[in-house]
Amino acid sequence: xxxxxxxxxxxxxxxxxxxxxxxxxxxxxxxxxxxxxxxxxxxxxxxxxxxxxxxxxxxxxxxxxxxxxxxxxxxxxxxxxxxxxxxxxxxxxxxxxxxxxxxxxxxxxxxxxxxxxxxxxxxxxxxxxxxxxxxxxxxxxxxxxxxxxxxxxxxxxxxxxxxxxxxxxxxxxxxxxxxxxxxxxxxxxxxxxxxxxxxxxxxxxxxxxxxxxxxxxxxxxxxxxxxxxxxxxxxxxxxxxxxxxxxxxxxxxxxxxxxxxxxxxxxxxxxxxxxxxxxxxxxxxxxxxxxxxxxxxxxxxxxxxxxxxxxxx
Numbered sequence: 686x687x688x689x690x691x692x693x694x695x696x697x698x699x700x701x702x703x704x705x706x707x708x709x710x711x712x713x714x715x716x717x718x719x720x721x722x723x724x725x726x727x728x729x730x731x732x733x734x735x736x737x738x739x740x741x742x743x744x745x746x747x748x749x750x751x752x753x754x755x756x757x758x759x760x761x762x763x764x765x766x767x768x769x770x771x772x773x774x775x776x777x778x779x780x781x782x783x784x785x786x787x788x789x790x791x792x793x794x795x796x797x798x799x800x801x802x803x804x805x806x807x808x809x810x811x812x813x814x815x816x817x818x819x820x821x822x823x824x825x826x827x828x829x830x831x832x833x834x835x836x837x838x839x840x841x842x843x844x845x846x847x848x849x850x851x852x853x854x855x856x857x858x859x860x861x862x863x864x865x866x867x868x869x870x871x872x873x874x875x876x877x878x879x880x881x882x883x884x885x886x887x888x889x890x891x892x893x894x895x896x897x898x899x900x901x902x903x904x905x906x907x908x909x910x911x912x913x914x915x916x917x918x919x920x921x922x923x924x925x926x927x928x929x930x931x932x933x934x935x936x937x938x939x940x941x942x943x944x945x946x947x948x949x950x951x952x953x954x955x956x957x958x959x960x961x962x963x964x965x966x967x968x969x970x971x972x973x974x975x976x977x978x979x980x981x982x983x984x985x986x987x988x989x990x991x992x993x994x995x996x997x998x
Contacts, residue, residue, distance in 0.1 A: 708737055708819050713758075718814050720807045727777035727811055728754050730764050731819060734771035740822035742850075743773045743815065744994065745808065747830030747837050749973070750902055751787035754778045757831075760970060766991040773819060777811055779804065779833075792836035793843075793863035794893070794904030804837060805844055812848075827874075827994045829853035831967050832886065833902065836860055839912065842875070843867035850874060853990045856886055856965050858906035859915065869919035872951030876993045878986050879909045880963030882978050888959070897976055913944070913957045921950035926957070931983070939963045939981035954993070960984055 711733045717726045735741060744767070748757045754776030758764065767774045780802045781788035791799035808828075815821055826849055830838040835857025842852040843863055851874030858879070859867060869875075879886070885894050885901065890908035894901030906912075917924065926944035933940050939962045946955040960968060964978015967987075971980045 708735070711735055713764075716814075716818075718807075718810060720810050721803060723780055723802070723807075725777070725780060725807050725811070726754075727775055728758055729815060729818070730758070730767055730774040730776075732767045732771055732773065734768075735773075735819060738820055740820040741772055742822045742825030742827070742995065743775060743812070744990075745775045745777065745812075745826070745828045747777065747790060747828065747834030748779070749830075749832035749834050750789045752831075752834070752973075753788075757834075761967065762987050763991070766987070766995070770991070770995045770997065772825075772995055773815065773821070775811065775815060777808065780807075789902050790830075790833050790837035792833055793840045793860040794836065794902065794906075795860075795862045796902040796904045799902075805841065808841065809845065809848065825850050827851045827853070829855065829990050830857070831855045832857060832965065835886075836906070839867075842869050842873060842916065846870035851876070851994055853877070853993065854912075855967055855986055855990075856880060856883055858886055858890060858909055859912040861890075861905040861907055864907045864911070864915070867915055869916050871920045872949070872953035873916065873920060874953055874994065875913070875916040875920070875955045876990060877909070877913055877957040878968070878984070878989070879957070879959055880965060880978060880981070881959055881961045882963060883965045884976060884978050885965040885974070909957070909959070913946075913955070917946040917949070917955045920946075920953040920955055921948075922946035922953070922955050923948050933983045935982045937980070937982050939979060939983050941981070941984050956993070958984060958989070 779788040779790045789799040791804045835854035838854040853876040855878045931941045942959045944957040963981040968984040969982040
């Protein structure tokens, strides 16, 4: 806990006290920083609304295992929304050492895939660096991610009290080794999206990729219900959510359940979506991995996340 508090204080000091360098122009910027002796890379998308002295919020998007920030930028469509609504988007890369088959975030599962890499520290230092390059509204920094990136999103929500305004993990649950120590701060806006037939991250918890062998890092996660309830409880919400089945847009064999936790403290919102019969996919995008399960066109995860964190005025 002391380490997390000191990291948070370091972030505040670097973001608020150190002078801002020349602000970056609108567009995409390939950037890097050195953390713990490792060169770490990320893409920062600056919207046309960026102006000197006018802070904008930030959305951090974390890729899945074996992916990249550039792939997330190309396929998820966040930049168009950022340009229309006025927020920055950062697409960081997990660290890949020489000889490593694929890059993974150190999300707390305790597997060998990313052991020894402090990704919490990297992401906090990346935020501070962004705050030195552009006018950043540090009160409105949000994180989303898919799969391994979704579990890393959970870890940030568990371990960086007071840093983020909200998190949105997709096709992910809390890694079992960090569940008991997970201590979210409040208020923290929270949105989760899971597929009920996800063969990689089981909705009910258990072994990750239990019957799939294609380089998955493995490990254990708790259930979707336990994961979401942890954040509902931290926000003082009612323990039992209000559940609604949304009318389907298309008949593709999937349907969406919306779970809304009411009476949360401090104005927080806690909402979860279960895509019934949906697999390990970012709706409505098709699966990116073999044997990932069914695609659903009854939910647009990108738009849902943007509307949740950056509602139109």
